[in-house]
Amino acid sequence: MKPKTKSNTGKSRSRLLHQYYQYTGFYAFVWKSILKALPAIIVLVAAVYIFNHFFNINGLLVQMTETLPAWGVLSVFFASETLLGLIPPEIFIAWAAKMYSPWLFLSILGFLSYFGGLISYWIGVAITKIPKVHNYMEVKMAKQLKNSKKWGGFLIVVGAMLPLPFSISCLAAGIIKFPFKSVMAFGSLRLLRFLIYGLIIFHVF
Numbered sequence: 089m090k091p092k093t094k095s096n097t098g099k100s101r102s103r104l105l106h107q108y109y110q111y112t113g114f115y116a117f118v119w120k121s122i123l124k125a126l127p128a129i130i131v132l133v134a135a136v137y138i139f140n141h142f143f144n145i146n147g148l149l150v151q152m153t154e155t156l157p158a159w160g161v162l163s164v165f166f167a168s169e170t171l172l173g174l175i176p177p178e179i180f181i182a183w184a185a186k187m188y189s190p191w192l193f194l195s196i197l198g199f200l201s202y203f204g205g206l207i208s209y210w211i212g213v214a215i216t217k218i219p220k221v222h223n224y225m226e227v228k229m230a231k232q233l234k235n236s237k238k239w240g241g242f243l244i245v246v247g248a249m250l251p252l253p254f255s256i257s258c259l260a261a262g263i264i265k266f267p268f269k270s271v272m273a274f275g276s277l278r279l280l281r282f283l284i285y286g287l288i289i290f291h292v293f
Contacts, residue, residue: 169204173253212262
């Protein structure tokens with residue numbers, strides 16, 4: 089009998105994980121969630137494209153970082169990261185690169201983004217206290233909520249590491265009442281994302 093190697097162990101673990109996700113309906117859940125969100129995403133992207141065609145959003149944002157004082161730029165960033173996070177953080181990271189202490193400002197941006205996401209979580213919790221929303225979530229969305237709570241950590245990690253609005257992930261976590269301690273733990277990966285961006289944009293490599 090051949091001894092198990094690290095490679096074989098890794099493969100068996102990944103296979104078991106794949107089977108678990110299949111059995112629990114994780115893949116079906118993600119696919120259905122994407123399909124449900126797709127119309128809203130298309131409308132949002134189209135709206136942003138049309139608005140940018142007439143007003144040049146990127147130009148306005150760059151101009152904002154050049155005219156506002158540092159505390160003003162940080163305030164706009166914090167507000168954005170708390171309320172849906174629709175302004176790309178890369179614009180602010182590029183701004184930090186031009187400051188007298190780039191790593192200091194990058195660190196501030198990272199922590200503001202992280203804490204903005206945590207505030208979004210509590211906004212999500214507050215939303216569920218609205219009677220109509222509460223009744224809808226508890227009655228019509230009971231099955232989806234159960235599945236969402238299983239994979240809430242995955243939701244936070246995706247929002248923290250990928251170029252998606254982190255605050256929306258945290259808002260959703262608050263709505264499904266995912267444990268706050270877990271949100272804090274998984275959400276801390278947001279700081280790692282800012283570190284990676286800093287290493288690339290500041291030409292460390």
